[in-house]
Amino acid sequence: MSLRIVVCVKYVPDATGDRRFADDLTLDREDVDGLLSELDEYAVEQALQIADGADDAEITVVTVGPEDAKDALRKALSMGADKAVHVEDDDLHGSDVMGTSLVLAKAVERTGYDLVICGMASTDGVMGVLPALLAERLGVPQVTLLSEVSVAGGVVTGRRDGDTASEQLEASLPAVVSVTDQSGEARYPSFKGIMAAKKKPVESLDLEDLELDADEVGLAGAWTAVDSATERPARTAGTVVKDEGEGGKQLAEFLAGQKFI
Amino acid sequence: MAEVLVLVDHVDGAVRKPTLELLTLARRIGDPVAVALGAGAGNTAGVLGEHGAVKVLTSDAPEFADYLVVPKVDALQAAFDAVSPAAVLVVSSAEGKEIAARLALRIGSGIITDATDLEAGDEGPVATQAVFAASYTTRSRVSKGVPVITVKPNSAPVEPAAAAGTVEALTVSFGETASGTKVVSRTARESTGRPELTEAAIVVSGGRGVNGAENFPLIEALADSLGAAVGASRAAVDAGWYPHTSQVGQTGKSVSPQLYIASGISGAIQHRAGMQTSKTIVAINKDAEAPIFELVDYGVVGDLFAVVPQLTEEINTRKG
Numbered sequence: 001m002s003l004r005i006v007v008c009v010k011y012v013p014d015a016t017g018d019r020r021f022a023d024d025l026t027l028d029r030e031d032v033d034g035l036l037s038e039l040d041e042y043a044v045e046q047a048l049q050i051a052d053g054a055d056d057a058e059i060t061v062v063t064v065g066p067e068d069a070k071d072a073l074r075k076a077l078s079m080g081a082d083k084a085v086h087v088e089d090d091d092l093h094g095s096d097v098m099g100t101s102l103v104l105a106k107a108v109e110r111t112g113y114d115l116v117i118c119g120m121a122s123t124d125g126v127m128g129v130l131p132a133l134l135a136e137r138l139g140v141p142q143v144t145l146l147s148e149v150s151v152a153g154g155v156v157t158g159r160r161d162g163d164t165a166s167e168q169l170e171a172s173l174p175a176v177v178s179v180t181d182q183s184g185e186a187r188y189p190s191f192k193g194i195m196a197a198k199k200k201p202v203e204s205l206d207l208e209d210l211e212l213d214a215d216e217v218g219l220a221g222a223w224t225a226v227d228s229a230t231e232r233p234a235r236t237a238g239t240v241v242k243d244e245g246e247g248g249k250q251l252a253e254f255l256a257g258q259k260f261i
Numbered sequence: 262m263a264e265v266l267v268l269v270d271h272v273d274g275a276v277r278k279p280t281l282e283l284l285t286l287a288r289r290i291g292d293p294v295a296v297a298l299g300a301g302a303g304n305t306a307g308v309l310g311e312h313g314a315v316k317v318l319t320s321d322a323p324e325f326a327d328y329l330v331v332p333k334v335d336a337l338q339a340a341f342d343a344v345s346p347a348a349v350l351v352v353s354s355a356e357g358k359e360i361a362a363r364l365a366l367r368i369g370s371g372i373i374t375d376a377t378d379l380e381a382g383d384e385g386p387v388a389t390q391a392v393f394a395a396s397y398t399t400r401s402r403v404s405k406g407v408p409v410i411t412v413k414p415n416s417a418p419v420e421p422a423a424a425a426g427t428v429e430a431l432t433v434s435f436g437e438t439a440s441g442t443k444v445v446s447r448t449a450r451e452s453t454g455r456p457e458l459t460e461a462a463i464v465v466s467g468g469r470g471v472n473g474a475e476n477f478p479l480i481e482a483l484a485d486s487l488g489a490a491v492g493a494s495r496a497a498v499d500a501g502w503y504p505h506t507s508q509v510g511q512t513g514k515s516v517s518p519q520l521y522i523a524s525g526i527s528g529a530i531q532h533r534a535g536m537q538t539s540k541t542i543v544a545i546n547k548d549a550e551a552p553i554f555e556l557v558d559y560g561v562v563g564d565l566f567a568v569v570p571q572l573t574e575e576i577n578t579r580k581g
Contacts (some may be wrong), residue, residue: 001523013530015511015530015534016530017396018503019393019394019396020265020393021397022560025399036513039512041564047337052378059532063472080342080417093368095568096371097372098365098366098371098372101366119313120512123511124393126356126375126511126534126562127373127374127375128355128359128360128374129358129359129361129362129374132358132359132363133362133363134329134364135363135429136334136362136363137366137368139438140438140441141329141438141441141442142329142330142331142441142442143267143329143442144329145355146389149380157332157445160329161506162355162356162450162507163354163355163457163459163506164272164449164450165447165448165449165450166447166448166450167329167444167445167446167447167448168444168445168447169329169442169443169444170442170443170445171441171442172441172442175441177440179381179504180512182505182510188400216419217352222371222404223365223369223371223401223403223404223405224369224371224372224373224402224403224404224405225401225402225404226399226400226401226403227318227399227400227402228399228400229392229397229398230399231397232395232396232397232398233394234390235542235555235556235558238542238554238556238558238559238560239558239559239560240549240554240557240559240560240561240562241560241561241562242549242558242561242562242563243561243562243564243567243568245565245567246569246571247545247561247567247568247571248430248561248568248569248571248572248573248574248575249571249572249575250545250561251541251545251559251561251572252572252575252576252579254543254559255543258293258520258541258558260487260519260541261462261487261579261580
């Protein structure tokens with residue numbers, strides 16, 4: 001039987017660009033280039049490796065986002081995913097993590113899955129809670145923050161490296177997995193992969209397709225509110241000295257002056 | 262006064278510092294009721310009481326160690342139902358955030374993660390966060406349900422405040438999903454004897470310029486002279502020079518110490534995302550054009566192999 005893998009990815013603003021807030025205190029997507037979140041590339045990579053090790057597997061990549069978010073899907077398809085689902089609806093603008101996890105859960109259920117794979121966090125919000133929320137909503141085990149993952153005989157196993165201990169985890173499918181940037185370098189799409197991706201199916205869904213109401217998502221349906229966002233003042237220029245042989249001692253003097261020594 | 266639930270982060274009964282910081286913040290919005298779970302939970306009551314916990318709810322069921330995350334969510338939910346608090350505070354660790362998120366969803370509440378400050382407001386607690394690699398500061402509220410907020414270590418001082426700290430056993434009935442993810446084995450990380458990275462008051466980090474695992478003892482010696490934790494940039498970790506658990510940056514740990522010393526680190530945006538909220542920033546780098554110098558309070562343009570040992574020696578001399 002075919003192993004159905006769904007990879008959830010996010011289209012994020014390029015962290016090296018100038019990220020800003022729009023007037024409604026949501027992310028300003030106009031002035032900065034977007035791309036597939038780097039941390040989601042690791043999820044796509046692990047999906048491809050798990051599929052390679054399975055008799056028969058199909059990888060569907062899912063995203064929630066505006067028109068441009070198709071770029072993230074194309075990247076994943078060019079890496080080797082089989083098909084894509086794009087959830088796009090004007091009413092999704094400003095969704096918080098609760099709204100986004102609701103939409104993703106609906107989309108994943110509609111697609112059908114044995115294994116859902118996510119990156120450890122998005123590179124914009126960096127909350128790192130979406131995989132746990134998805135598992136809670138779907139009522140399946142969460143096997144999260146794995147630096148190593150494998151699937152065999154309907155069981156997913158993996159290693160989770162925490163602050164105080166490293167844990168070996170095990171759960172039966174279906175399950176939600178998230179992988180860290182230690183799980184294995186993500187492959188670059190080949191020219192062949194990029195050409196093939198153009199022919200792969202991308203299904204577009206809106207809230208109605210997912211049987212969701214507008215007031216359950218978006219800025220209106222968010223369970224959190226941002227009251228203000230202020231640009232952090234540039235740090236006042238510090239002292240920079242050139243080491244002429246006494247640089248270490250001068251630095252010690254500075255640290256002593258600040259009472260660190 | 263309203264009660265505020267605080268989930269205790271402890272290792273076999275030894276309460277970790279970020280939880281004591283949470284108690285400081287919790288007292289700004291109500292009376293802290295601590296929830297301690299797992300082996301040694303009962304032993305936490307003394308120190309929690311000394312830091313303002315009016316009550317400590319404990320459960321040491323084996324499920325907390327045998328299965329991932331969900332048993333703790335079940336327990337926190339049981340505490341929530343028993344207390345009806347005005348807010349729930351959890352330390353912003355990887356596990357803490359996952360527990361908080363699942364609880365928030367269950368109780369129909371919004372969640373704020375990685376707060377760096379917390380105050381009482383007219384419409385509930387107001388949380389400060391640093392976003393977009395700490396280039397913006399936001400103030401946010403939970404607008405639905407009982408606020409569930411995770412707070413980054415080093416966000417508040419640890420303040421003694423005597424309270425009853427009465428211990429009560431928490432009755433937890435584990436749900437069907439609690440045993441979904443089995444912890445098959447657990448290998449404790451070997452202690453370095455240094456403070457934990459996210460909790461440390463001082464962090465000394467090494468990057469590409471350290472030029473090899475064999476040179477990291479230079480960074481460690483400096484750290485030890487200051488009683489600091491050791492961090493590493495992604496470049497140093499990817500090269501295999503230092504463990505991933507020490508990585509500071511967007512995909513590693515986010516730190517906010519009193520003093521951050523970057524050695525041989527250029528200061529790419531991904532690294533800055535993890536250390537930009539440090540109070541005092543110092544850098545040592547050969548390249549005068551390195552972006553890290555835009556952030557520093559004090560920078561030395563020079564060879565770290567000369568500057569770092571001299572600094573370490575000078576600190577050790579001054580300490581006598």
